[in-house]
Amino acid sequence: MKQNIPVLLAILFLTSCNSKTEEKKPQLIPKDEKVPDILKPKETEVVQLKKDIADFIPAGYVLYKEEGMEDIKGDLNGDSLEDVVFLIKGTDKTKFFDHEYRGKLDRNRRGIIILYNRGDGYELATKNYNCFSSENEEGGVYYAPELWLAVEKGNLKINYAHGRYGSWSYTFRHKNGDFEMIGYDSDYNRGPVPQTITSINLLTKKKLTRDNLNKDDDGENYVENFKDTWETIKVDRLLKLSEIKDFDELEF
Template identity: 30%
Template sequence: MRLYRKLAACALFGASLSLAAAQSNGDPDGIPPASRPKLNTSGRTVADFVPAGWKIDQQASGDLNGDGRPDVAFVLHGTNKALLMPNESSGDQMFDTNPNILGVALANADGTFTLAGQNGYVVPRWTPGRPTPTFGDALSLTIKNGTLAVELTVEPMDPSITTCIFRYQHSRFELIGYKRWEINPGTQMERTYSVNYSTAVEVVADAAPGHDATHRLKLPQKPPLALEAVHGMDDLERFAKLGPVPNERWIQ
């Protein structure tokens, strides 16, 4: 499978989200703590939201609030050399454990932007025992049809793609969708979870040689999660049924 071969070259790390200034809690064990500074509340370009000691890693543009103006989403990456860790298996290679910040800014009529959201953990840090992330392959930001999709791809031994979809509504960004694709490398069985939080419906689709099945599951209706209220993947997955589907073979 071409997609599987592509994914096997990437790295996914457990994602968690939080909106806060200068936070150091929530970082993985085994790496130094790191703070996430509070971003500027306004600017004329994405560069105006970049604090000292940080750089722009990725960005995407598109209308997120229906006013016809191109808004921006961006990922910033820290450049603190003190957070570079030696690779014990390769003497001259360093692992970059600097944190990342996801920011979202809405465009104003005068050409400026206003910060509408900031998350210090949606794009995770490098963690010992895992490959160094290659964000060009492992992270994707997409603005389409008024939504922001943050897609994270995959650790090579257990391939998966996780996508969180946010929409600007009720004067804030809210989680409206969650998708997860995974494959069993041994059996080549694929499973896709697609959760619509607005309707509280989950679709679970299996695909394998000689075996295709789709299930629709009704989930408990819960209040929408604001971007600021999502603190980790557990917050996303507790709204979905991730696991065995009745009368179907689960990925071992």
């Protein structure tokens, strides 16, 4: 009997190994059962390109372009291709009204669409259909500020001008799948004499304020004399162009 003990131990060891091997075998999913999403191979997202920018204008809007306004093109994502930026405007008839002095006015809001040039067509980069007020808004003691866009050094510049009272602009850069605001600049004037100039870099969180010490000059013998003040500002997050509800409500 002692001679058979090694043989019995060997048989038990082999049986145990076979049992553990069988337990580790992967379980096959029957063909008639649904395959869990986690096991499915990831599908490559196919981006549909369009040849005509008009194909990106949503229903209820039209291309907005004032007389003399040039096409807005430039490389916004560093691929050496000219991307396209354009304004749109709503067509809601209920936003038209008769002004006592200016006649029939269209108060539909305006929006922006940015397209990447992919060589054989255009791809939507970002959009915001209602972030700009109408060009026919009241301007207080002056007319409504003029809005124009430009591509400068790979950035999108959204500019406002209020005649002799000054101007302000917002700088956006392609970041994180959208266009994020990275800068703000403004100058407030009294005729030809500047009062204050402000420049904010939202990436470095630095703000420069230039106060004109000769702001009360009548302009005829004006001599430039600014006092510069630097300060660090708090920036929790960069604003995305697609998220801005109304540029008129932004404050810096």
